[in-house]
Amino acid sequence: MSHTPIPVTVLSGFLGAGKTTLLRHMLQAEHGLKLAVIENEFSDTPIDGQLLGSEPVEVMTLANGCVCCSIHVELEKALYLLLDKLDSGELAFDRLVIECTGLADPAPVAQTFFAEEELCERYVLDGIITLVDAANAERHLQETIAQAQVGFADRILLSKTDLVDAAHVEALTQRLQRINRRAAIRVVEHGRIDLTELLDIRGFNLNADIAPGLTLRPLTPAGSSIDRIATLVLKSTQPLDIDKLSAFMENLLETHGSSLLRYKGVLAIAGEERRMVFQGVLRLYGFDYDSEWRADEARESVLVFIGDNLPEEAIRAGFAEVIA
């Protein structure tokens, strides 16, 4: 039997960034969606700590049809268990949201959805959403893990903007965009945000949507604090040689794969009418041909890499060689 894969949203954010507040909102709002939410045991303030016992996976259906799961086992096991309950009719849900702990790197959670065939068939990773506490971001972003959470994101949500002034929000926005120029940045007020901003992002799809946030606009020059995680954008208006491109990417992944948090490209290949698209997370990537370039359109290749301490000069020099 074939199933429609269940879209999965991964919610990350440093300690106290407002993840639980947002989840509570998602679970309680009358949005008509059948969401299942997984939160793990390490969360300081479980949504439903008082209501649940101590089973390895505790599941509760809420009044609006949403499902809340608190897990004390590995994520994979919980994902299989939810499928069993879904298939047996014991539970109903058509989307899944997973809360990462504040100190966690979202990468292993994301990688779970590419790990096993059955998980790949039944779930599809839709996007990674990272909450950033506007009042405490400066302190949090001193931690590489907090920068990585921003770097992995398809959407960035600023919480607690009510506690700071507009100039602070603007400076923080610029800093976050330097770290991650692909992600759109939105404000969330005490967990309130339109769910359409969070769902159906298709961050891991092979499509030509290179920067959903359209944040490839120029940024003001960086100040003294340069973050370890940053975005590198490569562009070329000359067609690329497919063999040289493969060699360039292979070499890049071999040498820096574990530092390439997220990357995406839309490329004009010499002798090919269709745009080539690719996307990846760490060493996991995919590529394909997409729609044809329109006659009135400039065939510009754009590659966006969000990486940890990437050697920019060497990568730019390597890319300069890829031209056909």
Ligand SMILES: Nc1nc2c(ncn2[C@@H]2O[C@H](COP(=O)(O)OP(=O)(O)OP(=O)(O)O)[C@@H](O)[C@H]2O)c(=O)[nH]1
């Ligand atoms: N002023 C203000 N406070 C907020 C906002 N969002 C969340 N908070 C508060 O921030 C505190 C932490 O929020 P949580 O939702 O528990 O954060 P969390 O990310 O789940 O925290 P951990 O699970 O401990 O990492 C709570 O006291 C919230 O009420 C906001 O937009 N404005």
